[in-house]
Amino acid sequence: MTLSELTREDYLGLKWHFVLLLLSIALVGGAFVYNSRLQDAANRQVNIARSDMNSAQNQLEQAEAEGETIGTYLERYADISAAGVVQGGDRLAMQERFAQIRARHNLFPIQLQIGSQSAFVLPPDEQSGNADGAVRLLTSEVRASLPLLHEDDLTRLLADIQGAADLVLTRDCNLRASSRSARDFLQLGQHMNAECSFLWYTFELAEASP
Amino acid sequence: MSFGGSSKSLVLLIREHTAELLSWEQRQLTELAVLEHDEDNRDLFLGLVRQYPSFPVIIVADLLDENFRHDTIVHVGGSDHAALMKRKLDFSFRNTRYRRGVVTGRMTEGRKDDKVLLCALTKPERIDMWARWLLQEKRAIRSVTSIAQLLNLYVPLEGLENEDYLLLSKLDSDNYLRQTFISRGKVMFSRQASLSNVPQRRLGVEILQESVQLRQYLERIQFIPYEKTLTVQILAGMPDEAIQVEAFSNESHRFAVVDVNAQEAAQHIKLEDDKVEPTHYLLARVLTHRQVDNIYGPPSLLRYSDLRSFGKLLLATAAGILVAGLGLNIPGLLDVSDKRSQAEVFQARLGPLRRDYEALRARFPDTPMPAQAMQLLVNTHETLSSQDYNPVEELNLIAAALTTSPGLELTGIEWHLRETPFVPGVDAMGYDIQAPERLPGLDSENALTGVLLQQRSRVELSIQGETYSPTSYRDAQEQVLAFADALAANPGVEVRTRQMPIEVRADANVSTLINDSEVRSAFILDVFIDKRPASELLAEVQVP
Numbered sequence: 001m002t003l004s005e006l007t008r009e010d011y012l013g014l015k016w017h018f019v020l021l022l023l024s025i026a027l028v029g030g031a032f033v034y035n036s037r038l039q040d041a042a043n044r045q046v047n048i049a050r051s052d053m054n055s056a057q058n059q060l061e062q063a064e065a066e067g068e069t070i071g072t073y074l075e076r077y078a079d080i081s082a083a084g085v086v087q088g089g090d091r092l093a094m095q096e097r098f099a100q101i102r103a104r105h106n107l108f109p110i111q112l113q114i115g116s117q118s119a120f121v122l123p124p125d126e127q128s129g130n131a132d133g134a135v136r137l138l139t140s141e142v143r144a145s146l147p148l149l150h151e152d153d154l155t156r157l158l159a160d161i162q163g164a165a166d167l168v169l170t171r172d173c174n175l176r177a178s179s180r181s182a183r184d185f186l187q188l189g190q191h192m193n194a195e196c197s198f199l200w201y202t203f204e205l206a207e208a209s210p
Numbered sequence: 211m212s213f214g215g216s217s218k219s220l221v222l223l224i225r226e227h228t229a230e231l232l233s234w235e236q237r238q239l240t241e242l243a244v245l246e247h248d249e250d251n252r253d254l255f256l257g258l259v260r261q262y263p264s265f266p267v268i269i270v271a272d273l274l275d276e277n278f279r280h281d282t283i284v285h286v287g288g289s290d291h292a293a294l295m296k297r298k299l300d301f302s303f304r305n306t307r308y309r310r311g312v313v314t315g316r317m318t319e320g321r322k323d324d325k326v327l328l329c330a331l332t333k334p335e336r337i338d339m340w341a342r343w344l345l346q347e348k349r350a351i352r353s354v355t356s357i358a359q360l361l362n363l364y365v366p367l368e369g370l371e372n373e374d375y376l377l378l379s380k381l382d383s384d385n386y387l388r389q390t391f392i393s394r395g396k397v398m399f400s401r402q403a404s405l406s407n408v409p410q411r412r413l414g415v416e417i418l419q420e421s422v423q424l425r426q427y428l429e430r431i432q433f434i435p436y437e438k439t440l441t442v443q444i445l446a447g448m449p450d451e452a453i454q455v456e457a458f459s460n461e462s463h464r465f466a467v468v469d470v471n472a473q474e475a476a477q478h479i480k481l482e483d484d485k486v487e488p489t490h491y492l493l494a495r496v497l498t499h500r501q502v503d504n505i506y507g508p509p510s511l512l513r514y515s516d517l518r519s520f521g522k523l524l525l526a527t528a529a530g531i532l533v534a535g536l537g538l539n540i541p542g543l544l545d546v547s548d549k550r551s552q553a554e555v556f557q558a559r560l561g562p563l564r565r566d567y568e569a570l571r572a573r574f575p576d577t578p579m580p581a582q583a584m585q586l587l588v589n590t591h592e593t594l595s596s597q598d599y600n601p602v603e604e605l606n607l608i609a610a611a612l613t614t615s616p617g618l619e620l621t622g623i624e625w626h627l628r629e630t631p632f633v634p635g636v637d638a639m640g641y642d643i644q645a646p647e648r649l650p651g652l653d654s655e656n657a658l659t660g661v662l663l664q665q666r667s668r669v670e671l672s673i674q675g676e677t678y679s680p681t682s683y684r685d686a687q688e689q690v691l692a693f694a695d696a697l698a699a700n701p702g703v704e705v706r707t708r709q710m711p712i713e714v715r716a717d718a719n720v721s722t723l724i725n726d727s728e729v730r731s732a733f734i735l736d737v738f739i740d741k742r743p744a745s746e747l748l749a750e751v752q753v754p
Contacts, residue, residue, distance in 0.1 A: 010517055013517060014520065017520075021527055024535075027532060028535025028539075035539045039545060042545070049557050053559050056567065059567050060566055065581075073581070074584070137659070141655070158600055162600050167591060169627065170598070172625065203587050
């Protein structure tokens with residue numbers, strides 16, 4: 001007997017069988033759907049919990065690293081900050097310093113030029129990976145030219161500039177003799193000219209991004 | 211439920227004069243009624259049948275009018291085979307629907323046709339009446355077969371399926387003798403002979419005569435060679451002492467009587483008069499171990515059985531889907547449970563981590579900026595500070611070197627902090643050293659800041675002066691060279707002569723005024739100083 005030979009009466013006779021078959025299919029389908037939803041929910045739950053735990057773990061590790069960093073760098077930072085390096089650059093103070101050096105060593109007049117300041121956002125290094133854009137390096141070029149009685153005038157000037165706490169790096173320094181004979185050196189006067197340029201660095205904290 | 215045998219069922223055993231209704235349940239064959247072929251027995255019959263509503267019915271015919279014919283058909287398959295077989299059956303058994311054709315082998319010569327056995331119950335009215343009543347009652351008729359066909363199932367149970375020439379004879383109490391010839395487990399021929407008028411003392415002789423007569427027929431149709439012995443097994447409700455046939459065994463016949471009352475299967479047969487017939491024994495034996503296949507029943511007769519089977523198939527499918535589906539969901543549920551446990555474990559760890567974090571943060575001192583920014587600032591400050599060179603060091607270096615050359619007079623010194631040029635090469639692993647990339651945003655006048663941040667600076671000097679000698683050009687020249695050598699003797703210092711007092715290279719033009727005055731001429735030296743610590747410089751020299 002094939003399905004095509006079944007009459008309406010036969011199908012009616014088997015209605016409960018078909019109902020049970022459909023019911024079981026529906027039940028199994030429903031179970032699959034329900035199971036799938038349960039799994040999705042469980043996956044979400046476990047992912048959220050894992051993410052929360054990883055996040056907390058990372059926070060803790062970062063805090064530990066931050067604590068170590070603070071312990072390592074805070075004192076050095078305090079020294080740097082006390083030297084006035086962490087500020088915009090006090091130009092009057094710089095002029096005052098050159099005046100004081102000149103007065104202290106009886107130097108000939110100093111021609112001083114302080115160039116305009118340029119800023120550069122420091123890229124993070126390997127150790128400070130999260131500090132991208134947090135610190136700006138401010139640079140000003142300082143030019144000083146003066147006649148010298150003797151090389152020691154330049155030595156004293158440079159020693160005083162370098163001895164200061166702020167960060168001033170010598171970039172160029174030209175020393176040229178103006179007297180052409182040894183006899184000239186017997187006279188008290190300007191025997192040499194010195195022209196030096198310096199890079200004056202200060203730091204500034206970048207404003208936090210909104 | 212039955213494993214290997216038939217499940218519960220009703221057996222309608224149709225004989226020449228009666229129909230016997232038996233039930234098969236829990237391996238017990240029970241006689242319910244013996245009825246004559248009479249329309250008046252309808253209600254009685256159906257009343258009995260209704261007492262077993264879920265039992266399918268097996269109709270077993272044990273009639274004289276069961277014919278077996280052998281023929282051949284062309285060896286074809288599929289619908290052609292079915293059509294040929296139908297044509298043969300129509301030709302041989304036109305008047306009955308209880309018929310069947312099966313292929314029993316193949317000719318070895320000629321066209322190699324299929325050998326076919328055509329068999330039929332040629333007195334259908336004996337069955338039709340009972341079948342009609344059952345169908346009216348919508349009872350499932352599972353199969354229609356015959357005693358001869360049941361022997362196909364019986365023979366393997368007795369281990370006789372390898373017998374080449376076996377004549378199974380069944381002698382019932384009414385002395386009807388059914389003789390069925392079986393070759394290698396296949397029923398080839400069957401007939402029924404009536405010995406009802408034969409006295410018991412002559413049964414053995416009559417059985418011998420019937421057997422000899424049948425053998426002669428089988429020899430004639432070439433089913434048995436003349437020289438072969440025919441094994442004759444007689445199923446009877448009495449022992450050989452009563453029949454006395456085994457004594458007639460000779461080279462052509464070997465008789466053996468099986469007393470069904472002495473068999474174990476007889477214990478499972480419950481009859482009114484407690485006298486087990488060979489037919490009952492055969493039925494019980496087969497039903498215990500085998501499902502009874504339909505042999506003769508046309509599809510219309512098996513309609514309700516097919517519907518019942520279809521219904522069972524639907525239920526089995528539903529149960530299978532349910533079990534398989536739920537079974538397949540179990541791993542998923544276990545996985546869900548596992549993941550929930552994991553989530554709980556993670557959440558349980560979360561609290562202590564957060565408490566540790568808060569406790570740690572509480573211990574932090576106040577800082578003016580984030581720790582990483584502070585670290586970057588301090589590191590950058592130290593990087594720049596490390597390159598804060600004092601030109602006085604180089605002036606002292608020059609002063610020390612000048613002591614070797616008193617005839618030199620310096621007119622100018624230029625001190626510059628510049629980038630160390632990149633020198634291509636290979637590293638320790640053999641890879642080319644890549645030129646450092648400039649920091650973006652630091653170019654032109656701020657390029658030096660980038661160089662300093664990358665710690666690639668060096669000091670460059672340009673020393674201008676004059677040399678003089680009262681007498682010798684060579685002496686003036688050598689004083690400059692001695693000064694250069696004295697400078698180059700310092701670690702990390704490289705000296706190049708840009709201008710010598712007198713260019714004496716072979717590819718240069720020499721032009722000078724020679725008079726009585728002292729020899730005086732200008733020179734320029736370029737000095738490059740690597741300011742890294744001496745230990746680093748030494749290490750670099752040692753690496754090839």
